[in-house]
Amino acid sequence: MKIIILGAGQVGGTLAEHLASEANDITVVDTDGERLRDLGDRLDIRTIQGHGSFPTVLRQAGADDADMLVAVTNSDETNMVACQVAYTLFHTPTKIARVRETAYLSRAGLFDNEAIPVDVLISPEQVVTNYIKRLIEYPGALQVIDFAEGKAQLVGVRAYYGGPLVGQELRQLRAHMPTVDTRVAAIYRRNRPITPQGDTVIEADDEVFFIAAKAHIRAVMSEMRRLEDSYKRIVIAGGGNVGERLAEAIESRYQVKIIEKSAARCRHLSDSLDSTVVLQGSASDRDLLLEENIDATDIFLALTNDDEANIMSSLLAKRMGARKVMTLINNPAYVDLVQGGDIDIAISPQLATIGTLLTHVRRGDIVSVHSLRRGAAEAIEAIAHGDSRSSKVVGRRVGDIDMPPGTTIGAIIRDEEVLIAHGDTVIASGDHVILFLVDKKHIRDVERLFQAGLTFF
Numbered sequence: 001m002k003i004i005i006l007g008a009g010q011v012g013g014t015l016a017e018h019l020a021s022e023a024n025d026i027t028v029v030d031t032d033g034e035r036l037r038d039l040g041d042r043l044d045i046r047t048i049q050g051h052g053s054f055p056t057v058l059r060q061a062g063a064d065d066a067d068m069l070v071a072v073t074n075s076d077e078t079n080m081v082a083c084q085v086a087y088t089l090f091h092t093p094t095k096i097a098r099v100r101e102t103a104y105l106s107r108a109g110l111f112d113n114e115a116i117p118v119d120v121l122i123s124p125e126q127v128v129t130n131y132i133k134r135l136i137e138y139p140g141a142l143q144v145i146d147f148a149e150g151k152a153q154l155v156g157v158r159a160y161y162g163g164p165l166v167g168q169e170l171r172q173l174r175a176h177m178p179t180v181d182t183r184v185a186a187i188y189r190r191n192r193p194i195t196p197q198g199d200t201v202i203e204a205d206d207e208v209f210f211i212a213a214k215a216h217i218r219a220v221m222s223e224m225r226r227l228e229d230s231y232k233r234i235v236i237a238g239g240g241n242v243g244e245r246l247a248e249a250i251e252s253r254y255q256v257k258i259i260e261k262s263a264a265r266c267r268h269l270s271d272s273l274d275s276t277v278v279l280q281g282s283a284s285d286r287d288l289l290l291e292e293n294i295d296a297t298d299i300f301l302a303l304t305n306d307d308e309a310n311i312m313s314s315l316l317a318k319r320m321g322a323r324k325v326m327t328l329i330n331n332p333a334y335v336d337l338v339q340g341g342d343i344d345i346a347i348s349p350q351l352a353t354i355g356t357l358l359t360h361v362r363r364g365d366i367v368s369v370h371s372l373r374r375g376a377a378e379a380i381e382a383i384a385h386g387d388s389r390s391s392k393v394v395g396r397r398v399g400d401i402d403m404p405p406g407t408t409i410g411a412i413i414r415d416e417e418v419l420i421a422h423g424d425t426v427i428a429s430g431d432h433v434i435l436f437l438v439d440k441k442h443i444r445d446v447e448r449l450f451q452a453g454l455t456f457f
Contacts, residue, residue: 001025002066003361006052006082007073008035010330010350011098011124015070015357020045021441024361027061030073053081055089063090070357072098072122080104080116087117096120096360098353100241120360124353125241128328131352132242133249135326135345136299139228140221142207142345145370147381148413148432153214154185154379156372157221159206165223171198173223181420182212182220185410185436186377193377193438195406209372209379211410211434213418231298235259235322237283237313238304239269242328242349246303247276257292259283283313286320295321302327307334311343318342365450367432378437379410382450384427392449393433399423401449404442410434 001024005012008030016039020026026045029052030036036047050057052073063069069086071079079097086092097118099105105126111118134144143156159166164176170184187194188207194200202208212220232255236243239260247256247269257277260266269278281288283302294300300317302310307329314325319342326345329335335346351371358369358378365383372379388395392402398409398421409421413432419425427433435446 068094129245404445406438
């Protein structure tokens with residue numbers, strides 16, 4: 001696939017890295033020559049220096065025969081104009097734009113071919129807000145992913161000493177919970193993937209990813225670790241777009257406080273939020289944290305645009321008694337450094353956004369793609385089409401499908417029913433199949449599995 005990426009920042013660079021390793025023809029456009037040189041040295045891609053919305057620059061990048069334009073510069077206006085130019089002059093089939101400003105996103109009918117021709121809108125702030133909201137709903141989870149509009153969920157947890165299943169073989173899971181059907185999709189032990197088998201023994205500190213119907217998630221979590229009490233008191237450091245959206249989404253169910261430096265922003269937050277307490281000050285102010293009873297806080301969320309400020313305020317809050325801290329970190333190099341110590345969960349907006357972008361790049365009928373473990377693995381929701389003659393999966397038992405190495409089928413959603421995949425489960429046409437890949441180099445093999453042959457047409 002020939003793809004033009006506008007913007008060599010964190011999202012554009014990470015996307016180029018993902019796609020270049022999958023035999024795509026990638027061209028990255030940016031005004032910053034140094035960023036482009038860095039990307040070009042590391043990846044097998046073309047780079048063009050210039051303004052991505054200029055027709056001459058897009059033509060130079062190969063827009064005449066490009067399959068897709070992904071506009072992820074820091075400017076909403078540049079992204080929107082680039083999509084307009086690609087549609088009008090080059091008839092680019094698929095145009096994806098990152099748009100942050102809610103003033104644009106809230107206007108119905110603005111993004112269609114008669115107005116601004118954007119096929120897929122990506123709002124990183126909304127993606128990150130939804131991601132954090134799911135983590136708040138499941139205390140103790142490292143990652144929570146929805147499939148088939150929330151009917152099934154994939155959850156990552158760290159197994160703790162004292163969990164009923166720790167030290168037991170996986171096959172004991174059914175004996176422990178005879179009324180609950182679940183599937184362990186992958187286990188990471190000391191950062192190395194283990195393909196789960198019936199005789200695999202779960203050890204303390206293993207990172208376990210399992211899939212189940214939404215109603216059964218908490219029951220399965222309780223097998224891996226002691227269930228944590230629900231959160232009540234939440235402190236958000238940073239009243240920017242993510243902080244405001246999150247507070248708006250959760251303030252009806254939790255006691256929420258926002259700490260924000262800017263007086264003008266505090267006034268805006270006070271006017272727009274209903275029950276959230278807005279405090280002007282620094283989240284690294286020890287006296288302010290003491291005054292607001294940080295030691296009685298269930299979860300401290302550092303969501304400013306400054307990685308260093310987020311890390312330091314999170315460490316301070318944890319040392320002062322906050323039960324759990326989650327930290328927004330833009331620099332991917334920092335994520336692995338801080339997660340799992342005093343900082344319970346490091347959230348990378350780039351990786352959360354990348355999954356949404358990858359959904360529209362994958363071949364075959366791929367409904368959603370989610371990046372797991374800081375990009376090391378992927379969870380995919382694909383739709384099976386065809387019949388036993390035209391498809392490699394339809395009409396076949398899960399145990400008989402020739403799966404790529406390190407790939408697991410976790411569940412199948414058929415209409416409203418969630419079927420946990422076992423060896424004798426037969427896949428039907430129209431099924432939504434949830435797969436887990438520990439090695440992304442086999443992504444093309446997975447896509448080919450779900451591409452129906454010519455006899456289907």
